[in-house]
Amino acid sequence: MSLSKLVLPLKYSKNCRKMFQIPNMINATRHLSVSKVHFAKLAQEKKPDWNRAVSEAEKIVGYPTSFLSLRWLLSDEIANVALHLRKLVGSNHPLLKTAKGLLYNGKNNMQAWGLIVLLISKAAGHSADIPDMEQDKAAGVLHSQRALAEVTEMMRTSHLVHKGLVNLQPPNNIDANGDMMFGNKIALLSGDYLLSNCCIELANLRNQDVVELMSSAVRDLAEAEFVGPRDKENNPLPARPKNVQQEYTQFTDNNLEPLIVSEALGNAHAEWTLRHVLNAGSLLGKSCQGTLKLAGHSEELQKKGYLFGKHLALAWQACLDREPFQPGSSGPFSLVCAPLMFTLQNKPELYEHIEKGLENVEEIDYHLLRKEVLEGPGLETTKKLQKEHSQAALKVLNELPPSDARTALANIIAAVQES
Amino acid sequence: MGSKTILNVRFHEKIGNLIFGPPCTFGKRGCSTAFRWYSQCGGYLQCYYSDRLSQWNGQHRNVLNIKSMLNQYIASATTTTTLRNYATMNTHQPGPMPDYQVDPYRLLEDDLKDVYSYIKNALRRNTYQRDLYEIATYYFDGNGKALRPMVAILMARAMNFHMYNENSTLLPSQREVAMISEMIHTASLVHDDVIDQSDFRRGKPSVNVMWNHKQVTMAGDFILAIASMMIARLKNNDVTLVLSQVVSDLVQGEFMQLGSKETENERFAHYLTKTYRKTASLMANSIKSVALLAGADENLSELAYQYGRNLGLGFQLVDDLLDFVSNSEMMGKPTAADLKLGLATAPVLFACEKYPELNPMIMRRFQEPGDVEKAFELVHKSKGLEQTQFLAKQHCTEAMRIANQLKESPFQKGLIVTADYVLNRMK
Numbered sequence: 085m086s087l088s089k090l091v092l093p094l095k096y097s098k099n100c101r102k103m104f105q106i107p108n109m110i111n112a113t114r115h116l117s118v119s120k121v122h123f124a125k126l127a128q129e130k131k132p133d134w135n136r137a138v139s140e141a142e143k144i145v146g147y148p149t150s151f152l153s154l155r156w157l158l159s160d161e162i163a164n165v166a167l168h169l170r171k172l173v174g175s176n177h178p179l180l181k182t183a184k185g186l187l188y189n190g191k192n193n194m195q196a197w198g199l200i201v202l203l204i205s206k207a208a209g210h211s212a213d214i215p216d217m218e219q220d221k222a223a224g225v226l227h228s229q230r231a232l233a234e235v236t237e238m239m240r241t242s243h244l245v246h247k248g249l250v251n252l253q254p255p256n257n258i259d260a261n262g263d264m265m266f267g268n269k270i271a272l273l274s275g276d277y278l279l280s281n282c283c284i285e286l287a288n289l290r291n292q293d294v295v296e297l298m299s300s301a302v303r304d305l306a307e308a309e310f311v312g313p314r315d316k317e318n319n320p321l322p323a324r325p326k327n328v329q330q331e332y333t334q335f336t337d338n339n340l341e342p343l344i345v346s347e348a349l350g351n352a353h354a355e356w357t358l359r360h361v362l363n364a365g366s367l368l369g370k371s372c373q374g375t376l377k378l379a380g381h382s383e384e385l386q387k388k389g390y391l392f393g394k395h396l397a398l399a400w401q402a403c404l405d406r407e408p409f410q411p412g413s414s415g416p417f418s419l420v421c422a423p424l425m426f427t428l429q430n431k432p433e434l435y436e437h438i439e440k441g442l443e444n445v446e447e448i449d450y451h452l453l454r455k456e457v458l459e460g461p462g463l464e465t466t467k468k469l470q471k472e473h474s475q476a477a478l479k480v481l482n483e484l485p486p487s488d489a490r491t492a493l494a495n496i497i498a499a500v501q502e503s
Numbered sequence: 504m505g506s507k508t509i510l511n512v513r514f515h516e517k518i519g520n521l522i523f524g525p526p527c528t529f530g531k532r533g534c535s536t537a538f539r540w541y542s543q544c545g546g547y548l549q550c551y552y553s554d555r556l557s558q559w560n561g562q563h564r565n566v567l568n569i570k571s572m573l574n575q576y577i578a579s580a581t582t583t584t585t586l587r588n589y590a591t592m593n594t595h596q597p598g599p600m601p602d603y604q605v606d607p608y609r610l611l612e613d614d615l616k617d618v619y620s621y622i623k624n625a626l627r628r629n630t631y632q633r634d635l636y637e638i639a640t641y642y643f644d645g646n647g648k649a650l651r652p653m654v655a656i657l658m659a660r661a662m663n664f665h666m667y668n669e670n671s672t673l674l675p676s677q678r679e680v681a682m683i684s685e686m687i688h689t690a691s692l693v694h695d696d697v698i699d700q701s702d703f704r705r706g707k708p709s710v711n712v713m714w715n716h717k718q719v720t721m722a723g724d725f726i727l728a729i730a731s732m733m734i735a736r737l738k739n740n741d742v743t744l745v746l747s748q749v750v751s752d753l754v755q756g757e758f759m760q761l762g763s764k765e766t767e768n769e770r771f772a773h774y775l776t777k778t779y780r781k782t783a784s785l786m787a788n789s790i791k792s793v794a795l796l797a798g799a800d801e802n803l804s805e806l807a808y809q810y811g812r813n814l815g816l817g818f819q820l821v822d823d824l825l826d827f828v829s830n831s832e833m834m835g836k837p838t839a840a841d842l843k844l845g846l847a848t849a850p851v852l853f854a855c856e857k858y859p860e861l862n863p864m865i866m867r868r869f870q871e872p873g874d875v876e877k878a879f880e881l882v883h884k885s886k887g888l889e890q891t892q893f894l895a896k897q898h899c900t901e902a903m904r905i906a907n908q909l910k911e912s913p914f915q916k917g918l919i920v921t922a923d924y925v926l927n928r929m930k
Contacts, residue, residue: 242724243724246717246720246721246724247717249697249716249717249720250716251715251716251717252700252711252716253711253712253713253714253715253716254712265700268697268698268716269698269761272694272697272698272720273698273754273757273758273761275720275724276694276754276757277754277755277758279724279727279750279754280747280750280751280753280754280755281751283731283747283750283751284747284748284750284751286731286743286747287740287743287744287746287747288744290740290743292735292736292737292738292739292740292743293735295731295734295735295743296732296735296736299728299729299731299732299735300728300732302724302725302727302728302731303629303630303725303728303729303732305721305724306635306721306722306724306725306728307630307632307635307725309717309718309721310630310632310634310635310718310721311632314715314718316715317717318715318717318718340732342628342629342630342631343631344631345631345632346631
């Protein structure tokens, strides 16, 4: 979300001041890059491998993925939003939480997404007939690929921000002083602003196949919010587990087609995969596919690029899903996280506890479910699932020629794997 | 000033009696109709005798046009019955259309009859989820005016005729752009409804009343994504660029609506830019796109763009005017809605000149009790409505002038009639 970007550079206001005096954007972002490494170091004690893998990878592609932070700072719309957003401080609109989450939640950091797109671009290289003008020689990627990486980040952020709206559908009368309505307005517009920037950036690529591909990723993100049962705040609940487990084979070759949802519901593995392909895998996969398309690679390699991004996103998600159940962690967890879904599959009678949350997921006894997850096979199955996806991603990676970018990607996958 | 007022009054009486008979015979609805006619005619005279208004957009040449139009008005306003016969469109106020009696909706009946089902199919092909489909298609129920697709197809056909004569036909890609323009418009409506918490649109509960707001937002994103995929499939770089600009303008217009400016001059410029971005950009650029697809050169596509821009500005000005004079039953949405949302539109900004006490109300976005009612009353007491009508008239006349530069065809005539319809519509 914009504001997170806004806050980050402001923290290092000295650097900021320097930045504004330098007309050259690239120099300016290099300053930003320095500040970001400092930032990474602050949090390093907690997740050393992850942060090292990411900050080293950032060095390889020149400078951190986007100069979104700068561009946003300088845009009227965002300055406007920043003013308005101040009014929200003190209310409990989730937009603030979303912004905070984007800043501090290391592993879910959307910046890593753009980074992956750039790394795969560099690792795969590009065809020889692309003119020098279109290349960023220092970083080893094309300008168009950098733009696509930005689009990836913007789409993801926009989705997260739109997801963070509060449901004010009448007669929900929770908004006595108008804070929530105002927060919704800002969140909706900020998300739309990002999406409209995506439209412009994509159009400027002058590659209609990539425009179509990336637009279909936005469609998938929107679709993700409709899968399965929902409480009144649209939080997802798992579907009732089915007795008979059918093999689920609906991931077609043509990923421009929408996914068939109903067949996957109630089958823990298929339902989890479907939810998170729509929610994350599709965007990262299509971005990787698109960037290879821009570089003029074969259809076959493009498809592998899609698989790489998809599997990496799923491995990532499985890793995030396991985190709340690690020793020493407590706190809430998603009801559609893999460990819980596998536990439910194994012990369908637990579904009656899930049903208590159909109105509001907060009614659910998380304590009891956590205990069940820890005792059941869910965590082990999730670990296996994560490994499968990591390895599928690694397999694609190993088909590319060795390079520092490839090593950096392998390190990121390893960092996901080990935690 | 004195002689002008007398002239105005005399003219009002004359035209008003000619068209509607003595004023006392109307019901409530008739009054507002008559009022609009009066204000319209008053507007012409005002413009003719005082060019103070035309200073800020410097379109002095329109004064001439308006003079000739005025003569046409008087010439054609001989009896009430002939006037009524001119009104061919259902939603059209009885109005004179000398020379041209083309009904663009009838002219394009075949092109337009499948617009909504085509859009619904495109959305259906892109999801297997019923909830999403229902929300996304809620406003594609066929009850809209489909003005944007109509104008796009009209221009496409007029442009094709202009360039290739009789043997021209509507290109599938042009039809596609017409659908896309309606989809982008609807996606923005869906998001507007969540932002503004409106209750009614097009005579039914608005989408935010029916469904969860997060899902409604996502459905808006979904419509935009599908439209964007359709744009990409046209495989035309320029068209993609032109249409992506529309999306950006819509959002920036919405941002502009959040803020307001301190001084009157700034405020009016702010309002006009906002109006362009929120309404006119979509019309102008989708019309430009169909021209580009026809193979139009820079001059011709600019001509198309300017037609759309003027039509769009005229359309929105009339919309802002109707918000003060229509009743909610006819509009399908509540009136004075803009004031209630804290928005100062053209009538209020004009009224400000005479009643400076409106300034603080504008700045506090009509939030204090009684503000809305007071502002509404002051606008009606001022000349704000006439001046808005006059400005809309200028833009529509300019659109007509531009359409006249195309080769004569039923579609070209349709473009002229549309500009007239936009100006004189009642809803």
